[in-house]
Amino acid sequence: MTESAADGQPGERSVVAAIRDAIVRGEFVPNQRLVEADLSGQFAASRATVRAALIELTNEGLVERVQNRGARVRAVSLEEAVEISEVRMMLESLCAAKAAERISDAEVGELRELGELMHQAVAGGDVVGYSGLNQRLHRRVREISGQRTAAQVLERLRGQSVRHQFRLAMRPGRPQVSLPEHLAIIDAICANDPARAAEAARAHLGSVIEALKAADAAEVSPLHR
Amino acid sequence: MTESAADGQPGERSVVAAIRDAIVRGEFVPNQRLVEADLSGQFAASRATVRAALIELTNEGLVERVQNRGARVRAVSLEEAVEISEVRMMLESLCAAKAAERISDAEVGELRELGELMHQAVAGGDVVGYSGLNQRLHRRVREISGQRTAAQVLERLRGQSVRHQFRLAMRPGRPQVSLPEHLAIIDAICANDPARAAEAARAHLGSVIEALKAADAAEVSPLHR
DNA sequence: CTCGACAAAATTGTCAACAAACGGAGCCGG
């Protein structure tokens, strides 16, 4: 069971992390109401603490709050997911370019190894493993870029679109498409070629946008074929 | 005096807006401590309300909070201001391109009029008026773009860098430089030319970045000349 | 049977008070 009532430190920060995890892990489904009193019981924290956590998560874009009407898990539509991907396209290309300028030799090895692992994961059909490596790669590129402002924004956007991202990763054939795109990003960054890195990142996110739309169209009417 | 103790509705939302205004207007200077009890008195709201407001402003990037040490007005360094401008460069170019695709005839007239007003303000030496029009233009472009995700991010970044922006607008000769850049953005959007609009926005923000660095260098050692 | 008003329940917004943690002043010993 994924019971979440067993927490050592009911501090404010912990509650935020706990609720965030519950949301991104799918324990709390979109549009589900988040009643302060209930969460207070579930996480063994006072209502004020829960309230503070909900405010924080609201600004992260994970929950929606309306005056005197309470909070609920925010449901991101396909349209919003596309918007988020468009923003990511711009920002990840910026980070990729910066990373290509600043990357160190040690980090080159790290990225290359990550690419090799991704290759193996796809070859072995390990979809969830590939998905995890995917996130690691994007995060590492952000870190190497040194653009903390962009990194922060991207991190928040990732939380909002994690459900769509995961659904996408599960589609058959998708890893085979995205793997070469990822390898191209790695190559360009490791070659200290900012322009090519930016273009590779842009192409990758463009592919993600197309796949998002296609996946949605296929899921809305899966029996029409 | 700019006393802020006269509020009709001490609601939570109002307190957030009041504190935010106080920060962006410069009433609360960077690194100034924000003691919950004091603010509670100043804005005639309970400490819990003030606390909630501070959490919200923390996630907006205007306030810094450390465990058991309280909150203070976040000071954005030059480096951070440049980072913010880099992110803006990517996102505003995206919005400009989208706006060029979606703009209506009525909005074309609106933007052209805005451009004319900016021209007049610069010609008349009305620096603060030009600064206000500047913000209105950027906001309007974001709205027309329909990219709410990017618009939201940009709005938050604007709050963080408003001080640097304003300092920049005050520098002599700066309006004369930025005016043609703004007019180029307007022209491209009104001509339904996404590529040119994006490029114009990129060029404008690039100019802002250069000016930021130059302004800082000049202010750090203003007597060396 | 449907619509509207009214009442009751549930939920959020607000408040005042208490407990814990941090920072500094003052004290003591070396």
Place this chain on the structure above:
DNA sequence: CCGGCTCCGTTTGTTGACAATTTTGTCGAG
């Protein structure tokens, strides 16, 4: 004279209770 320690004031973190608002359930009229 200086370093470390304790004590105290200040500020934050947390709790419980109360007030205001919204939603839900019920009843009666048409």
